[in-house]
Amino acid sequence: xxxxxxxxxxxxxxxxxxxxxxxxxxxxxxxxxxxxxxxxxxxxxxxxxxxxxxxxxxxxxxxxxxxxxxxxxxxxxxxxxxxxxxxxxxxxxxxxxxxxxxxxxxxxxxxxxxxxxxxxxxxxxxxxxxxxxxxxxxxxxxxxxxxxxxxxxxxxxxxxxxxxxxxxxxxxxxxxxxxxxxxxxxxxxxxxxxxxxxxxxxxxxxxxxxxxxxxxxxxxxxxxxxxxxxxxxxxxxxxxxxxxxxxxxxxxxxxxxxxxxxxxxxxxxxxx
Amino acid sequence: xxxxxxxxxxxxxxxxxxxxxxxxxxxxxxxxxxxxxxxxxxxxxxxxxxxxxxxxxxxxxxxxxxxxxxxxxxxxxxxxxxxxxxxxxxxxxxxxxxxxxxxxxxxxxxxxxxxxxxxxxxxxxxxxxxxxxxxxxxxxxxxxxxxxxxxxxxxxxxxxxxxxxxxxxxxxxxxxxxxxxxxxxxxxxxxxxxxxxxxxxxxxxxxxxxxxxxxxxxxxxxxxxxxxxxxxxxxxxxxxxxxxxxxxxxxxxxxxxxxxx
Numbered sequence: 001x002x003x004x005x006x007x008x009x010x011x012x013x014x015x016x017x018x019x020x021x022x023x024x025x026x027x028x029x030x031x032x033x034x035x036x037x038x039x040x041x042x043x044x045x046x047x048x049x050x051x052x053x054x055x056x057x058x059x060x061x062x063x064x065x066x067x068x069x070x071x072x073x074x075x076x077x078x079x080x081x082x083x084x085x086x087x088x089x090x091x092x093x094x095x096x097x098x099x100x101x102x103x104x105x106x107x108x109x110x111x112x113x114x115x116x117x118x119x120x121x122x123x124x125x126x127x128x129x130x131x132x133x134x135x136x137x138x139x140x141x142x143x144x145x146x147x148x149x150x151x152x153x154x155x156x157x158x159x160x161x162x163x164x165x166x167x168x169x170x171x172x173x174x175x176x177x178x179x180x181x182x183x184x185x186x187x188x189x190x191x192x193x194x195x196x197x198x199x200x201x202x203x204x205x206x207x208x209x210x211x212x213x214x215x216x217x218x219x220x221x222x223x224x225x226x227x228x229x230x231x232x233x234x235x236x237x238x239x240x241x242x243x244x245x246x247x248x249x250x251x252x253x254x255x256x257x258x259x260x261x262x263x264x265x266x267x268x269x270x271x272x
Numbered sequence: 273x274x275x276x277x278x279x280x281x282x283x284x285x286x287x288x289x290x291x292x293x294x295x296x297x298x299x300x301x302x303x304x305x306x307x308x309x310x311x312x313x314x315x316x317x318x319x320x321x322x323x324x325x326x327x328x329x330x331x332x333x334x335x336x337x338x339x340x341x342x343x344x345x346x347x348x349x350x351x352x353x354x355x356x357x358x359x360x361x362x363x364x365x366x367x368x369x370x371x372x373x374x375x376x377x378x379x380x381x382x383x384x385x386x387x388x389x390x391x392x393x394x395x396x397x398x399x400x401x402x403x404x405x406x407x408x409x410x411x412x413x414x415x416x417x418x419x420x421x422x423x424x425x426x427x428x429x430x431x432x433x434x435x436x437x438x439x440x441x442x443x444x445x446x447x448x449x450x451x452x453x454x455x456x457x458x459x460x461x462x463x464x465x466x467x468x469x470x471x472x473x474x475x476x477x478x479x480x481x482x483x484x485x486x487x488x489x490x491x492x493x494x495x496x497x498x499x500x501x502x503x504x505x506x507x508x509x510x511x512x513x514x515x516x517x518x519x520x521x522x523x524x525x526x527x528x529x530x531x532x533x
Contacts, residue, residue: 068423071423073427092424092427098420098421100442102442102445102525111438112428115429115438116428143524
């Protein structure tokens with residue numbers, strides 16, 4: 001665990017030089033859109049190698065924008081994003097499964113490899129392996145519309161992981177799923193993350209989900225979007241079966257809820 | 273026959289037969305002369321008697337329509353693809369598209385006849401009518417791509433060509449097929465209307481000419497027989513295009529899906 005984790009990291013205080021192993025670092029990142037809204041202001045944030053990091057906050061706090069910035073889908077208005085390695089493989093999971101309805105499961109998962117130039121035959125082994133890992137062996141020939149919401153999300157996760165990304169970016173992936181499916185997918189996601197040794201940046205608006213899944217929770221406030229708190233979850237992943245019943249879980253949930261409430265009460269959001 | 277099969281095929285068939293029966297009865301009971309309203313049986317007899325002439329005309333009309341439809345499909349699709357690649361082109365072409373679309377092509381048929389011989393004029397007219405639904409539907413389809421999927425393609429650094437081939441074209445397929453079905457029906461209308469406007473027998477007289485000719489000769493049963501064949505041509509085109517649509521979409525698209533009940 002790193003040293004500077006409890007600092008608020010708000011404002012333009014800069015980043016301490018002793019941060020270990022940041023896979024990617026956001027330095028004073030601002031993002032405003034053409035219509036004048038400021039999505040992010042002065043965000044300093046390290047994503048550490050191998051951690052499960054949750055971005056938690058009410059809607060409009062710019063947590064999805066951070067993901068899009070990390071993915072290179074949009075660029076910063078001010079500040080910088082520094083990656084440790086020049087080449088970094090990314091995976092992205094959207095809130096919707098975002099599958100190609102005209103392709104079966106196999107071809108959907110093949111897509112990232114295909115765009116990287118791999119033939120179907122060359123990709124087969126990797127695809128079958130990842131489908132097995134997400135629990136979809138035997139569904140390679142199925143079309144998205146034949147699958148349940150949870151299974152579609154599994155395909156989406158398999159597609160994101162098939163390239164063995166160093167960072168997996170997830171934008172409220174389980175928000176549209178029912179509680180039971182979501183709990184199961186939470187467990188499977190943690191298992192997968194540990195197995196593949198990936199770094200995960202996970203956007204959510206659920207306190208409980210973020211506490212259960214994360215090594216670290218970054219709480220954000222809206223209007224303008226900024227980081228207001230960072231909370232470490234002092235329990236290793238994957239978590240024991242009774243983690244949700246234990247004192248750490250309860251304590252961190254309370255702490256996180258409080259931070260979230262403060263974030264929502266803070267300047268600018270009172271009008272809403 | 274199960275209840276469901278009866279509802280799907282038996283009932284519509286029965287309704288048509290009852291309708292024809294009523295028609296026949298009304299004509300016979302009231303002794304309506306064929307020159308006003310021929311009975312269905314007389315129409316069938318005329319169809320058989322004049323089969324040679326009418327069949328030749330049916331082939332002429334069908335081949336003009338299909339040629340026009342193929343040209344409209346190729347032209348409409350290529351132009352839509354060009355629009356998708358170069359938005360400037362779409363902007364520049366937009367006024368022309370609007371003008372050509374809001375002007376009933378029927379009204380330019382006489383003009384076409386000034387510039388072209390009647391065969392070519394009929395073909396061009398059918399082409400123009402069928403062209404726009406295919407162009408506008410395909411262009412709409414190519415633009416209606418899931419934004420998240422576009423992001424995904426950008427994330428994996430897909431080239432424009434691959435984005436087009438793997439994402440935009442499959443996304444546009446249902447729209448294109450919808451446009452094709454509309455265009456198919458309209459191409460037939462265009463062919464018929466242009467031929468009526470041309471009004472010439474020429475070397476290839478289509479069904480529309482047979483209708484005009486029967487009108488002059490007050491041969492109403494033959495006019496009805498030609499109308500029947502035009503309907504048949506329309507149904508044929510519709511069924512072919514629906515089958516094509518089903519073949520391409522039934523695995524994945526909701527429009528071709530039978531709902532589980």
